[in-house]
Amino acid sequence: MRSSDEEIDIIRxxxxxxxxxxxHLEPDVLRNPVSHYADPxxxxxxxxxxxxxxxxxxxxxxxxxxxxxxxxxxxxxxxILVTRTREGQVKAYINVCRxxxxxxxxxPKGQAATFxxxxxxxxxxxxxxxxxxxxxxxxxxxxxxxxxxxxxxxxERFGLIWVRPSVSxxxxxxxxxxxxxxxxxxxxxxxxxxxxxxxTVELNMGWRIALEGxxxxxxxCSAHKETACSAYLDxxxxxxxxxxxxxxxxxxxxxxxxRNQPESxxxxxxxxxxxxxLFPCNFVQSMTDHVYIHSVIPTGPGTSVFxxxxxxxxxxxxxxxxxxxxxxxxxxxxxVRTVFGEDFAIGEGIQQGLATGVNEHFVIGKYEAGIQxxxxxxxxxxxxxxxxxxxxxxx
Numbered sequence: 453m454r455s456s457d458e459e460i461d462i463i464r465x466x467x468x469x470x471x472x473x474x475x476h477l478e479p480d481v482l483r484n485p486v487s488h489y490a491d492p493x494x495x496x497x498x499x500x501x502x503x504x505x506x507x508x509x510x511x512x513x514x515x516x517x518x519x520x521x522x523x524x525x526x527x528x529x530x531x532i533l534v535t536r537t538r539e540g541q542v543k544a545y546i547n548v549c550r551x552x553x554x555x556x557x558x559x560p561k562g563q564a565a566t567f568x569x570x571x572x573x574x575x576x577x578x579x580x581x582x583x584x585x586x587x588x589x590x591x592x593x594x595x596x597x598x599x600x601x602x603x604x605x606x607x608e609r610f611g612l613i614w615v616r617p618s619v620s621x622x623x624x625x626x627x628x629x630x631x632x633x634x635x636x637x638x639x640x641x642x643x644x645x646x647x648x649x650x651x652t653v654e655l656n657m658g659w660r661i662a663l664e665g666x667x668x669x670x671x672x673c674s675a676h677k678e679t680a681c682s683a684y685l686d687x688x689x690x691x692x693x694x695x696x697x698x699x700x701x702x703x704x705x706x707x708x709x710x711r712n713q714p715e716s717x718x719x720x721x722x723x724x725x726x727x728x729x730l731f732p733c734n735f736v737q738s739m740t741d742h743v744y745i746h747s748v749i750p751t752g753p754g755t756s757v758f759x760x761x762x763x764x765x766x767x768x769x770x771x772x773x774x775x776x777x778x779x780x781x782x783x784x785x786x787x788v789r790t791v792f793g794e795d796f797a798i799g800e801g802i803q804q805g806l807a808t809g810v811n812e813h814f815v816i817g818k819y820e821a822g823i824q825x826x827x828x829x830x831x832x833x834x835x836x837x838x839x840x841x842x843x844x845x846x847x
Contacts, residue, residue, distance in 0.1 A: 456635060458699075459720035462690045466703045467711050469688045475819050476691050482816035482824045489660050489814070490806045492753045497834055498659075499750055502732040503528045506833070506840055507607065507614040507626060509734045509747055510534060512761055513643050515561065515613065516542060520578060523561040527652075527749045527757050530617040532604065533557050533567070537578045544606035544615045545580050550599040567601075576601050610634075611642030611763075612736075612745065622842040629840055632694035636728060640738055645763035648742075648771070649785050652759050655796055657803035659733065659756035662748045665795040666727055666735055667822030669702050675798055679791050684725070691821040696731035696829035696838055700822050704740075729822060731829050741765065742781070744788060754803055758796070762788070 455463070469475050487494060510525040511534060522535040524547055531547035533556065549556050554571035557564075566583065568575040575584035580601035585591055605616040607626040616624060630637065655662055665671075669689045673681040685703045692699040707723040721740060728736040737744040746760040764771075764781055771778050805811075816823050832838035 455718050455720040456639065458635065458692070460715055460718060462692070462701045462724070463707070463710055463715075463718050463720060465690045466685070466688060466701075466707055469690075470685065470708045471711075475688045476821055477818040478821050478824050479818070481818060482820075482827065483813040484816050484823075484827060485813055486806060486811050488827075489658050490753075495658070495750060495753055498830075499529065501833055502830065503749065504530070504618040505616070506732050507605070507616045507624070507629065508732075508749075509612050509730070509745060510544075510615050511613040512645075512647055512745070512763065513608055513611045513613065514647060518563075520563050520565055521561075522557065522564060522567075524557055524559070525615070527747075527751070527759065528617045529751075530604075531555060532615055532617060533601075534606065534613060534615065535564075535567075535578055542606050542608045542613060543578070543580060544604040545601035546604060546619075548602070549574055550582065550601070551585075556601075610637040610640070611645065616840070620842075625841045630730075633697050633699070633728060633730065636699060636726070636738075637736065640736070640743055642736075642743060642745075642763060645743065645765055646767050647761050648764045648766075648781050649762045650760065651789075652757060653792075653796065654751075655756045655758055655800065656754065657756060657796070657799040658754055658806075659748050659750035661799045661802050662756050662758060662796070663733065663826070664823050665799055666737075666746075666748075667698070667700065667729060667826055668817075668820040669700075670817065670820055671795075671798075675794050676791055679787065679794065687819060689819075689821075691825065693825050695825075696832070698729040698822050698825045700727040700729065701725075702727060727822070729826060731826070732833065739784075742784065754806075758792070760792075 511523055515523050516534060516536040519536050519538045522533060525532040533545045533547040536542055547556055549569035551572055551574045554569045556567050556569045566575050566577050573586050577583050580603055582596040582599045602619060605620060605624050607614045609626055609630060614626060670687050672684055673686050683704060685705055688703060690701040702725040704723050710718050726738040730736060733749055734747050743763045744760055748756055748758055750756050762785055766777060829838060
């Protein structure tokens with residue numbers, strides 16, 4: 453695959469860093485107050501703003517490949533039901549019955565023609581409309597059209613399903629929101645991929661601590677001495693500020709050999725891991741031949757959840773028929789679980805140390821750029837300077 457102009461520039465910068473023994477540097481060291489990680493009141497603001505007003509990746513397009521396929525997502529604190537209508541449109545609803553507030557769908561995923569609340573069997577179609585009320589004479593005068601499922605903004609882009617977990621009077625422009633990362637996301641062709649593994653890890657650490665484990669490569673050769681360290685150039689990442697998102701290009705150790713090739717032959721994908729941060733909590737982590745989609749979501753003070761999908765270019769049928777391929781993908785899965793586990797163990801140790809009061813600030817280095825860039829965007833969102841673009845404002 454031909455490398456983009458952006459990727460050619462990343463390679464040039466990598467070769468410059470390698471030759472000079474330097475790396476990407478932000479203008480200043482950042483002193484991040486520990487309250488950003490430990491203050492329950494700040495967490496409440498983060499949950500009410502970052503995890504309600506901005507779109508979150510909740511699944512892959514294959515999770516709702518056919519009309520009636522559905523899955524649920526509860527981690528934001530908003531019970532979300534995602535499905536595909538008979539017309540082929542992805543829809544998301546608050547998974548709450550309009551009668552007495554019962555949880556309508558309890559299965560993690562499945563296939564349905566309608567959704568029926570298990571409490572009193574109020575029934576809704578795939579478009580969220582209230583279709584059936586048992587013994588309807590007891591609700592004389594009730595207007596069904598006013599009691600459909602409450603819809604959430606849902607979008608299908610780049611092979612992924614995005615949901616903003618709050619109702620809004622204005623229509624959000626997902627394309628404007630993702631525009632800074634559109635070229636990179638489109639190049640991955642994720643719609644043609646398949647979910648090889650999907651998993652969830654409950655973490656005993658705040659979401660910001662977990663998030664920052666994916667936003668710099670300074671830690672690789674300390675935290676991952678026996679796993680990831682040798683595969684990459686040590687702390688020579690290239691960061692592109694795609695505000696409010698960040699492209700974090702981590703060069704493989706062999707990337708320096710590209711200086712012996714003409715630029716027309718440079719293959720970016722074969723020589724980099726790209727950790728694409730999609731504000732506020734998602735990552736599209738592109739490896740040389742597969743992709744991880746992961747999210748870090750707060751569940752309370754000092755706790756969070758990590759959700760991940762491993763996407764591969766082979767279908768489940770192709771993998772099942774090829775034992776060598778299955779071993780290969782399984783080995784990649786095991787490696788990444790190990791590496792993530794190393795990060796999580798350190799992060800949970802950081803969480804335990806917060807209450808000691810040893811640090812008033814965390815010191816974020818100039819080359820820990822992903823953390824610095826994300827902090828700016830988070831601060832902007834919490835102060836109202838960053839909002840999702842709506843369709844009206846773009847006209």
